[in-house]
Amino acid sequence: MSHLQLSWLKRLHAGAEESQGLVLRDELGQTYGDHRSQSQMSSPEDPEHTQNTNNATITSWEAGWNVTNAIQGLFVLGLPYALLQSGYLGLLLLVLAALICSYTGKILVSCLYEEDENGCPVRVRHTYEDIANACCRHICPCIGGKVVNVAQLVELVMTCILYLVVSSNLMCHSLFFLPLSPTTGSAISFLILLPCMLIRDLRVVSRLSLFCSLAQFLITFIVIGYCVRQSPQWASRSLRAAVVDFDSFQVAVGVIIFSYTSQIYLPTLEESMMDRLDFSTMMDWTHALACVLKTAFSVLAFLTWGEETKEVITDNLPSALRTVVNLCLLAKALLSYPLPFYAAAEILQTGLLKLDSGSERWTLLLLRGSLLLLTLLMALFVPRFSLLMGLTGSVTGAAMTLLLPALFHLQLKWTQLDLSRRMLDLLILLLGGFCSISGVICSIRGMITVFEDNQQQMQEKTILLVATSSQVGFNIHTEKTKILKINSNCNNPVTLNGNSLEEVQFFTYLGSIINQQRRTDTDSKARMGKARTTLTLLKNIWASRELTLTTKTHLFNSVLLYGVKTWRITKTTIQTGSQMKSPRESEKRPSKKTPGNVT
Template identity: 60%
Template sequence: LQGIFVLGLPYALLHSGYSGLLLIVLAAALCCYTGKILIACLYEENEDGQLVRARETYEDIANACCKKLSPKLGGIAVNVTQVVELVMTCILYLVVTGNLLSHSFPYVPITEKTWSVIAFVTLLPCIFIRTLKIVSKLSQLCSLVHFVIILIVMTYCLTQIHLWSWAKFKLSIEFEDFLVSVGVIIFSYTSQIFLPTLEGSMKNPGEFRCMLNWTHFFACVLKTTFALTAFLTWGEETKEVITDNLPSFLEMLVNLCLLTKALLSYPLPFFAATEIVYSCISKGNHSNYRSPLLALSVRVSFLLLTLLMAMFTPHFALLMGLSGSVTGAAMTFLLPSLFHLKLKWKKLSFLEKCTDISVFILGFLCSLAGIVCSIKGLLEVFG
């Protein structure tokens, strides 16, 4: 919930004004809700009226919804969507590391793509990661680095409190800029891909809803506080990535922290994507590699794929915006609400049905707006 997207929140406030603050809160509530209904789709009532886990993964939920049409169609669609989003995330981390290294060492005569290759070499040990335990340890370190970054930025902002002014907030906003802000804010909360696995690995799954409430609450408070303090400090001069606003001595330190964070973030989506693909190929258990050579081949192939796309895909940011508008909205809003309506229709109250339908419509509109903006950007570049 606290990814690199957070650093773009002050810029999102620049283009969304007071409505941006409301969006940060609303997005937290919506993403928390879709997380809950997605997990609800894993459960069915037994003969005694008790809820039991009837499904294990996002794929199982999709297959259950589409079994009359085709037993495997839903699962294939979900797996493709998940893998695309996860791979694009991995590529983004490689692009970001190359960019950060290039800006951190401007006097070294090395291109940004070469820096990405150097970063890639440090990620080679990922091919030997076989359990989620190692990934979780790296994610904990990633979270620690992230809080260091937030602490540095907010501490500096508090030293500039004499410059703060509420007059810096815009009352009028540009529609296209507002749509960009919506995308940044909403997708800074996305975590639905990992929730079924996370809930299944909890010692007490009954505490999942409570955990989701608290994590989204604290994420919302932190995002709002961070975005507000940073925007009030720099106002109209707020840049797309807020660390670019920092004095040079702090910017170098934060860039190195961001570099560490990007490298530590890579293993999670990489592991998840390779697990999905290996599972589809082997039809085996996600955690038991019956063929070590096949598993290694999948991981090596994915690692090389992310490097090649990071180096040779032109205008990657726009392409990621296009694919993210489809896959991100689908995994976060469209599919959870659609699956919940399909599997639980008879047990849902009228209000719950209306809520799910509203979330689906909102997700569709966000996706459509993102697609239009991304295609427009690509046409301007290639036109």
């Protein structure tokens, strides 16, 4: 056997050699630079393992709610659309994803343990970082842990930002009676989440996860209940049995698999459990429950809307029901934030900056406050954050959920695995590579589509408009043509016949005012002002005895309510509209004023 083969086998079996006794376990602790005493190494069967100096203990139910919070996330709302894109394969994938993610979570935690000379499992590692360091110690000590910590931190911070962006958008759309902009919604969400800086106990996070899971269950049951009421329509719906489009399928694979991810939190959760022997059972029932709910949710939603299923299923709901669901989603987004924030703060504090729990309280508060502020700033100022999230999530999400657990398990437990377990881990490695590569390709394609010179596209469309108009005898006047850009980061001017077209903040089209914020307050105020002036000029009509009250009311409404269906109803609009008095109200008042005296 060559020297290269011997060197490879030595590295591959490095984890198995660790388990040959207490002496080698101590050597492992020295490799980490962590001189833990024997009493600090714990076994699941050891009743003393519940005395954890870093985290307060939690029950198996509390740990289960945390896992449920992670795997019953906002991705659930995209599952019906993913099922539409993937057909019957999507149904199979919903079940397989639950089994695979439950398995990778359990093998990741098993890598925290080694067997002593009596064959009893002993917890010799405490974090994802420790596992990575153990696998890379013969190649480059500590580099594996640093890479894993950075990947975890990026994934968790991106998740926090996502929840902040979603909560601000839901706040703007759900609280329609308040004139809120996305920036204001983000600021309000930030103020609501400020107490997260003070959370130092995992039990608090567990209780918040409980309420978050309840909000998720409420959303799921509302949608399922509505779908059941629409059951007469189900006969006309059927999933695709043929081969689906590859691009659509790989997007569906990413949505389904990443809706089950919780591996980042598992080492901390398992260490904090009162009875670690319940960890495997907890993983089984949480993923089984998630699989049943997600499958029922996806299938019933597809049977109800079929080919009209939207990317976010709440867009298919009636407006009144959509508002209720959006409010539940808002509560869920805000309650989901503390779990990734707590995990990110712990990794940043102990994994990267190496700050112990005895550090100055103000130092820790400053660290957590800075992290919270960072999520707000990125949510406000990073353009196309969803595409950036997709790219980083494709790399870090697939690696942390599928690739690394299977790779670490193979390296540390190679000699203890039979052939079937080795083949299973290798298949998961291949699946993780497929998800990562396909996700990166999709994200890059999306970025290219969005950023491939938007100015050129606008310029080409302008030239095409000029050419088409000239064919039918219309000429576009350069000085009278204005441009309004909405959600565009391009600052280059659009030209027409060599002259730059003027860019404006708003303009009037068919009597309606359109602005960059797409709000209707300005339009409604202008419309009511015009109506007030017009109604005053019609005082002779209001005073006429020949016209019926019904005719006057129809005329009043036709003048005032033109274009009202496009208005966004806000508190300001309601207050302004309440000042307008109809002829019916005026005639009921015993006054010398004519109905034309409208205020």
